[in-house]
Amino acid sequence: xxxxxxxVSSWESDARTDLALxxxxxxxxxxxxxQFRTGFFVRExxxxxxxxxxxxxxxxxxxxxxxxxxxxxxxxxxxWQYSEIVRYVAGLLIVMxxxxxxxxxxxxxxxxxxxITKYLTMPFRYFVLIQGxxxxxxxxxxxxxxxxxxxxxxLMGDRWLVPVSWLATGQALTLVLLGSYCCFLLTVILNxxxxxxxxxxSLLVMAWFVISFVGGAIMPVSQxxxxxxxxxSWLFPYWMxxxxxxxxxxxxxxxxxxxxxxxxxxxxxxxxxxxxxxWRRGLAHYVGAGM
Amino acid sequence: xxxxxxxDAYVLEAHGVGKSFTTFERQPGFLGVLKNFVARKSVVxxxxxxxxxxxxxxxxxxxxxxxxAGKTTLVKILTGIVPATTGAARLFGRDSFHLRxxxxxxxxxxxxxxxxxxxxxxxxxxxxxxxxIYSIETVDFDRRVAEYTKMLDVEDRLKIQLRQLSLGQRMxxxxxxxxxxxxxxxxxxxxxIGLDLVSREVIRQFLVRLAEERGVTFMLTSHDLEDIEExxxxxxxxxxxxxxxxxxxxxxxxQVMGKRAIEVHVDPHTPIDESALSRDIAAFGAVVxxxxxxxxxxxxxxxxxxxxxxxxxxxxQVRDLSVERQPLELLVREIYRRSDxxxxxxxxxxxxxxxx
Ligand SMILES: Nc1ncnc2c1ncn2[C@@H]1O[C@H](COP(=O)(O)OP(=O)(O)OP(=O)(O)O)[C@@H](O)[C@H]1O
Ligand SMILES: [Mg+2]
Numbered sequence: 001x002x003x004x005x006x007x008v009s010s011w012e013s014d015a016r017t018d019l020a021l022x023x024x025x026x027x028x029x030x031x032x033x034x035q036f037r038t039g040f041f042v043r044e045x046x047x048x049x050x051x052x053x054x055x056x057x058x059x060x061x062x063x064x065x066x067x068x069x070x071x072x073x074x075x076x077x078x079x080w081q082y083s084e085i086v087r088y089v090a091g092l093l094i095v096m097x098x099x100x101x102x103x104x105x106x107x108x109x110x111x112x113x114x115x116i117t118k119y120l121t122m123p124f125r126y127f128v129l130i131q132g133x134x135x136x137x138x139x140x141x142x143x144x145x146x147x148x149x150x151x152x153x154x155l156m157g158d159r160w161l162v163p164v165s166w167l168a169t170g171q172a173l174t175l176v177l178l179g180s181y182c183c184f185l186l187t188v189i190l191n192x193x194x195x196x197x198x199x200x201x202s203l204l205v206m207a208w209f210v211i212s213f214v215g216g217a218i219m220p221v222s223q224x225x226x227x228x229x230x231x232x233s234w235l236f237p238y239w240m241x242x243x244x245x246x247x248x249x250x251x252x253x254x255x256x257x258x259x260x261x262x263x264x265x266x267x268x269x270x271x272x273x274x275x276x277x278x279w280r281r282g283l284a285h286y287v288g289a290g291m
Numbered sequence: 292x293x294x295x296x297x298x299d300a301y302v303l304e305a306h307g308v309g310k311s312f313t314t315f316e317r318q319p320g321f322l323g324v325l326k327n328f329v330a331r332k333s334v335v336x337x338x339x340x341x342x343x344x345x346x347x348x349x350x351x352x353x354x355x356x357x358x359x360a361g362k363t364t365l366v367k368i369l370t371g372i373v374p375a376t377t378g379a380a381r382l383f384g385r386d387s388f389h390l391r392x393x394x395x396x397x398x399x400x401x402x403x404x405x406x407x408x409x410x411x412x413x414x415x416x417x418x419x420x421x422x423x424i425y426s427i428e429t430v431d432f433d434r435r436v437a438e439y440t441k442m443l444d445v446e447d448r449l450k451i452q453l454r455q456l457s458l459g460q461r462m463x464x465x466x467x468x469x470x471x472x473x474x475x476x477x478x479x480x481x482x483x484i485g486l487d488l489v490s491r492e493v494i495r496q497f498l499v500r501l502a503e504e505r506g507v508t509f510m511l512t513s514h515d516l517e518d519i520e521e522x523x524x525x526x527x528x529x530x531x532x533x534x535x536x537x538x539x540x541x542x543x544x545x546q547v548m549g550k551r552a553i554e555v556h557v558d559p560h561t562p563i564d565e566s567a568l569s570r571d572i573a574a575f576g577a578v579v580x581x582x583x584x585x586x587x588x589x590x591x592x593x594x595x596x597x598x599x600x601x602x603x604x605x606x607x608q609v610r611d612l613s614v615e616r617q618p619l620e621l622l623v624r625e626i627y628r629r630s631d632x633x634x635x636x637x638x639x640x641x642x643x644x645x646x647x
Contacts, residue, residue: 014392020423028412028420118407120372121400123392124424287312288372 018128025132030140052093055218059085078223083159084249088220090152090161091245096217097145098176099240100137100184102204105130108194111282114289127188127279134184138177164250171257172244178264179240183211185271192275195282216242222251236267302476302508303346303369307378310339310364338364339532342378346510348475351502353519353540354512355623356529362512365529366478369510370400382476396425399469403481407465408453414464415449418471425472432471439467442497459490466494470501477509483518495521516623528626536626551593552580555603556611559585563607571606575599 060072063082067075072082080088107130110116119126152160163169190207194200212218215237221229222242232238239260246252316332317323339361346352354362367373368380371387380387383394390398401407408417415436422432440446443463448456456464462482469477479498483491499522501507513519519526519540526543528536557563568587569579577591577599587607591599596614603609 016426021420024420024423114405117372117402117405118400121370121395121398122424123395284374286373288367 014124018125021124021128022132022135025129026136026139029133029136048093048096051096051217052089055089055092056086059089080220080223084251085220086159087161087249088245091248092217092241094145094149094161095172095176095241095245097148098138098141098173098180100134100180100187102187102190102208105133105184105187105191107188107191108200111192111194111286112198116286117288120283120286120288127275130188134181138180161245161248163248167254168247168250171254172247175239175244175247175257175260175264176241178261178268179215179236179244182236182264182268182271183240185268185275186211189271189275189278192278192282195278195285211237212241214238215240216245220246222246234263236264239264300347301345301381302348302383303344303510304381304384305342305344305365305369305378306380308339308342308344308365308368308375308380309337309377310361310368310373311376312336312338337532339368339375339529340377342529342534344527344534344537346508348508349502349506350508350525351498351523352508352510353523353526354510354529355514355516355519355526356512356535357627360529361532362529363480364532366400366480366510366512370398370478396472397475399472399474399477401465401469401477401479401482403462403479403484406453406461408461408468410454411452413450413452414456414468417453417464418468421468421471427472431473435471435473436467439470439497442500443467443493459486462486463490463494466497470507473505475508477507479509479511481512481514483513483515491515491518498522528623530627549593550590551596552615553589553591553596553600553603554586554613554615555589555607555609556586558608558610561608563587568606572599572602575602 059082063072063075063077063085064070066077067073075082077085116126119129149160153162163172186207187204190203191200193203197203214232214235215221216232220242221232221238223229224232233243243252243256243260247257312335314334314336315327316334318326342365354365356362364373368375369382369387371380371382371390374388382390383397385391385394408414409420412420418432418436421427422429427435436449437446440449443466445460445463445467448460448464453461453464466479466482469479483494486494495518498509498511502509502522509522511519511523524540525538526536526540527534563582565579565582565587572578572589572591575591575595575598577589577595579587580590581588589599589603600612600614603612
């Protein structure tokens, strides 16, 4: 066997181990999540329901006061009719379920308390275990989001957000999941700052707020002032939250999807490079405390 | 088998390895916090310096030293958990801090203070994860789990959550987990801490057997010298981050093998005249090896014991007397004393590269 062949075969066996391990981890994470039924219900199903309800209430008040007749349905704000806003919020409820959030990862604690030590001497990439959590989260949330959508559709029919086409659904889902992976990478990067800092949680909370705002979880990005909406459209959060909902509603089409795909892919690659960099630098800083 | 730059001779090497930790002094109180905020005072701790060590395949090395001597730090550097500040550490001929999966697959680490297994899982599930991580063949896996749990007497504990096991049972599971992938080099950092005598003995026998049957190289740290005596052929003594001794345990104990340490307790109110005592017992080839207020330790050839003991009763106001088989403790104390006095290491008392 030549050196190059040996390299390829070792890469292959590494990749196989990674994959087998990923599957195992996903199973393990599932078991951990489903163990407590009430916890599961609160965390996975109810989570993300409150904010949209509050938003509906606020939007109704704003549209009512902006409308000449006093009926919210008659008002239009920044190209958004009231009925559209209602469907946007409905879309938000579904999309936000799919977006990876920091709670799913306690990497910073693992670093801080030295719990990652044991993985450092094992022959696999630790990142695979973390990825396992992302995959588990995503599979579970796609199922939960589908169920919630079906239930809401059964109750509300066409007043609920109904995607314009299967193509739009596929495009939106692609963007949401890619964006969600970016979100995951960003969370990992902020968590690895635990090699240097002990304020990671506050950073995560701040980052999450910025992502929600920039992405359009507070209001549609296209309803914001032009300077803001054109600036935010260069960032992945917009393509993860606001844009997919507009695609589902038929307000954006395939050309927008392609632009989003390009932007998100580039940022995903950059974030992944940054993640590798911080991880490597962090390890050089690691002292393996508590051993 | 020998990948990359692994030299045939050494699986493990340290050349002038040093490690310093920078910590920031935290002053107490509110003012202290403010002061820290304005001007942090950093303190550099030299945990290790100038460690030279080479270990051949199949060697069993006992690493001893007082608390804070740097044992754990050395293990962390050799296993690549932390980088060395100075010098070079190598495992299987490769820089320890940049091990590839192929080297890691041949390495195992057991930490007495920290679990390598998954806390929420029963050991058998952790083992299955390890099987995946190390790509262990199913037949080997099944055989080893059966064999090792039997040897360590924990067959009936495999399905109980790790957190619910007793300390000793957990430690045994940790050790089994470490040996499942048939590693070439195993580091054990205080694997017997807090265990009862029976468990210790079982673990020692396990280690000895694996070293013999599979030629496993291991490095063991322990504060219990009996652990080291029974399992290791070579000892390395660290003192204040420096190497105080490195050599054959056999050669070392040959000096003391046939010797006995007699600890004599006397009435604290009648002081011992040490020089007189030394003179008197010299006739039996005995020496005073240590003393405290109310006790004195005398070392003598086992053969002369029957003559010396009655003599001691005449020479001293004996209240109590005990005989130790193997005064390795004394020897180690002597090593510390010498390294303190010389202020530098007496490593190199072992000929370079001499194998056991
Ligand atoms: N992360 C760290 N930051 C600062 N100092 C450290 C750190 N880790 C170890 N040290 C210091 O380095 C020295 C050696 O520590 P180490 O843990 O290697 O000792 P040890 O020989 O294993 O002791 P013990 O027998 O108590 O386990 C100690 O003085 C310790 O305080
Ligand atoms: Mg230690």
